[in-house]
Amino acid sequence: MKQSTIFTKTTKTAPREEESQNAILLTRSGFVHKEMAGVYTILPLGLRVFKKIEAIIRQEMNAIGGQELLMPSLHPKENWEKTGRWEGLDNLFRFTSFYTKQDYALGATHEEIVVPLAKNHIASYRDLPQYVYQIQNKFRDEKRAKSGILRGREFFMKDLYSFHKDEQDLDAYYEKAKDSYKKIFEKAGIGGSTYLTFASGGTFAKYSHEFQTLCEAGEDIIYLCEKCRVAVNEEIIKDQSSCPECGSKDLEKKKAVEVGNIFKLKTKYSEPFNLTYKDEAGENHLVQMGCYGIGLNRLMGTIVEVFHDDKGMIWPESVAPFKLHLLSLEGTSEEADKLYEELSQKGIEALYDDRENQSAGEKLADADLIGIPWRVVVSKKTLEQQSAEIKRRGEKETKLVKIADLSTSIHA
RNA sequence: CGGGGUGUCGUAUAGUGGCAGUACGCUUGCUUUGGGAGCAUGUAGCCCAGGUUCGAUUCCUGGCACCCCGACCA
Numbered sequence: 001m002k003q004s005t006i007f008t009k010t011t012k013t014a015p016r017e018e019e020s021q022n023a024i025l026l027t028r029s030g031f032v033h034k035e036m037a038g039v040y041t042i043l044p045l046g047l048r049v050f051k052k053i054e055a056i057i058r059q060e061m062n063a064i065g066g067q068e069l070l071m072p073s074l075h076p077k078e079n080w081e082k083t084g085r086w087e088g089l090d091n092l093f094r095f096t097s098f099y100t101k102q103d104y105a106l107g108a109t110h111e112e113i114v115v116p117l118a119k120n121h122i123a124s125y126r127d128l129p130q131y132v133y134q135i136q137n138k139f140r141d142e143k144r145a146k147s148g149i150l151r152g153r154e155f156f157m158k159d160l161y162s163f164h165k166d167e168q169d170l171d172a173y174y175e176k177a178k179d180s181y182k183k184i185f186e187k188a189g190i191g192g193s194t195y196l197t198f199a200s201g202g203t204f205a206k207y208s209h210e211f212q213t214l215c216e217a218g219e220d221i222i223y224l225c226e227k228c229r230v231a232v233n234e235e236i237i238k239d240q241s242s243c244p245e246c247g248s249k250d251l252e253k254k255k256a257v258e259v260g261n262i263f264k265l266k267t268k269y270s271e272p273f274n275l276t277y278k279d280e281a282g283e284n285h286l287v288q289m290g291c292y293g294i295g296l297n298r299l300m301g302t303i304v305e306v307f308h309d310d311k312g313m314i315w316p317e318s319v320a321p322f323k324l325h326l327l328s329l330e331g332t333s334e335e336a337d338k339l340y341e342e343l344s345q346k347g348i349e350a351l352y353d354d355r356e357n358q359s360a361g362e363k364l365a366d367a368d369l370i371g372i373p374w375r376v377v378v379s380k381k382t383l384e385q386q387s388a389e390i391k392r393r394g395e396k397e398t399k400l401v402k403i404a405d406l407s408t409s410i411h412a
Numbered sequence: 413c414g415g416g417g418u419g420u421c422g423u424a425u426a427g428u429g430g431c432a433g434u435a436c437g438c439u440u441g442c443u444u445u446g447g448g449a450g451c452a453u454g455u456a457g458c459c460c461a462g463g464u465u466c467g468a469u470u471c472c473u474g475g476c477a478c479c480c481c482g483a484c485c486a
Contacts, residue, residue, distance in 0.1 A: 012423085013436075014423095016424070017419095017479040034478095085486070143484055329446060359445055360446045360449090364446070389446090
């Protein structure tokens with residue numbers, strides 16, 4: 001993509017009121033735009049990151065048998081009344097049709113849709129297990145949206161729902177989902193600072209598990225056991241004051257942000273909707289369920305919180321909007337154009353700073369801000385040696401490589 | 413929802429009871445290109461509603477919005 005044609009511009013100054021790094025950097029770089037508190041447009045550059053995150057999640061969800069579907073945002077009141085959450089769930093957006101006076105909810109989660117839906121398709125033990133997921137926008141009437149895209153009122157979530165004939169099958173799948181989540185966060189680059197965290201399970205299971213990523217912008221407090229790489233959420237530290245794996249009492253207190261959550265629902269939602277199946281003997285049983293969520297906006301914001309410096313973002317290669325940022329300095333557009341063509345033909349995703357009226361300093365500063373993993377500079381100096389200068393974002397060293405060898409150097 | 417803070421061109425800011433200024437951006441022209449270029453040129457703004465006043469962007473009251481802390485977060 002040519003930078004001269006891009007829809008957004010970068011800014012030198014950050015919005016005055018923002019404090020969180022993800023809000024400052026994503027806004028300055030033109031990845032997102034805040035429409036109101038907790039509500040963001042994802043701009044073209046940001047959407048490229050978003051799509052990469054989606055792809056990682058899809059791949060892992062499909063690998064554990066997930067079938068993707070897409071449920072609506074607009075929900076009927078009756079479904080929420082059946083689960084007792086029309087009145088109960090504080091941050092559910094509810095509204096009344098101006099014309100028909102009918103009440104609706106904006107989906108904050110999708111048990112109220114997916115369970116009645118499953119009733120149409122699950123009747124026998126032969127129909128189980130089933131796993132469906134979606135990547136879809138959620139609405140939550142948060143009392144206080146905060147920290148850039150970490151806590152919004154509208155955001156995208158991957159939510160997977162599993163249906164099982166018994167608890168044993170649920171337990172087995174739950175462990176698979178846990179492994180799958182670990183892979184997702186590793187692939188997204190934050191595996192090193194993300195901990196499986198024991199958290200409150202509500203009324204229907206002893207614990208749920210969260211995936212908590214260490215960072216100062218986080219709003220949760222966790223106690224972690226570095227040896228086992230697990231943690232305990234502060235909310236249950238009274239019941240569980242030692243490492244659940246090794247029993248160690250030597251836990252480290254840290255701030256973290258919850259990037260994912262897995263939950264054994266058991267029969268909490270199959271009961272109100274009477275989602276049952278017939279076993280071999282023709283007897284009815286309630287379906288056992290699990291749900292598994294990842295907030296995509298929050299994940300993107302967390303990656304920025306974890307990987308940035310005073311100049312800008314430092315994207316892990318797996319989620320970077322582009323692999324390579326090509327900068328043409330000192331009127332070298334002819335040679336840079338040619339290089340950009342070659343890179344494109346080789347299938348290397350490149351952002352090409354072909355802008356003619358921007359100074360070298362501005363281009364370099366923008367490259368740091370946007371944070372693409374590889375920076376390739378073509379200037380008069382480098383062309384004298386038929387070379388380009390390459391540098392990894394986040395590292396100091398630059399090196400000159402022959403233009404002919406460029407693509408191999410970048411893969412190395 | 414409680415507490416605190418802030419609202420001035422697109423962005424960041426200065427300032428004032430009486431013509432609202434600067435920088436960045438953007439326009440146009442010329443010159444520039446290794447760490448946010450120079451000169452010239454044009455462009456655009458006081459959150460909203462009441463009140464006080466000859467006169468309010470400024471003072472007062474109310475509202476709205478945004479940020480931060482707390483509470484809340486299936």
